[in-house]
Amino acid sequence: MSDVFLNRLETLMMNNPIRGGVQRYLEAPRLLSMGGGMRGGRALEVGCGNGRGAELIFELFGADTVDAFDLDPKMVRLAERRLARYGPRVCTWRGDVTSIDADDESYDAVFDFGIIHHVEDWRAALREIDRVLVPGGRLYAEEVLRDFIGVFPWRVLLDHPTEDRFDEEDFVSALEETGFRIIRQRRHGTKIAWVVAEKPPRAAD
């Protein structure tokens, strides 16, 4: 397992109704407008936190099933409780995005609601996401950039890796180097980026 859990402040910032509202009414609709829905299929959410993202992947994006994992067992327990009503359509586990416990080409879409900036070897996370996507599958990513986590007060209040952090251009270039094709990208100043990227279909697909 790579990386540290959220500190107390960031845990509070994630597990409260304001964060839930931002994710439901701003982040997820933005990613949906950029990349379209799924109309069924298998989705994976990496770093699922308390499970609100997975609810939105069902409700807004229309996935048939959602697998979701997080490094922090406390988050996995919260997600399990929140998602219990979906029964066999959901599977949750404790896991690390740099070594995803799933077969190659398992998912039609992968969702990253602000977790890759927590990962030291974030390029390895992108390679793993690429590995588990089917050709033609999509990554929907909302990411927090170096200019947010690297400046006061967040630099001192939150715990993030400090070396080799990325801006929007670095993130998009690393996706392209991994083999993704960028469908759309947007950003909020230099602090937050939204990217939808596709793993190219096989030539004969």
Ligand SMILES: C[S@@+](CC[C@H](N)C(=O)[O-])C[C@H]1O[C@@H](n2cnc3c(N)ncnc32)[C@H](O)[C@@H]1O
């Ligand atoms: C900022 S929170 C976002 C949580 C959730 N996606 C949301 O939007 O509310 C980052 C999450 O990533 C998880 N995380 C950090 N490093 C991880 C890793 N290497 N693999 C999987 N999850 C990780 C943390 O435990 C935390 O739940």
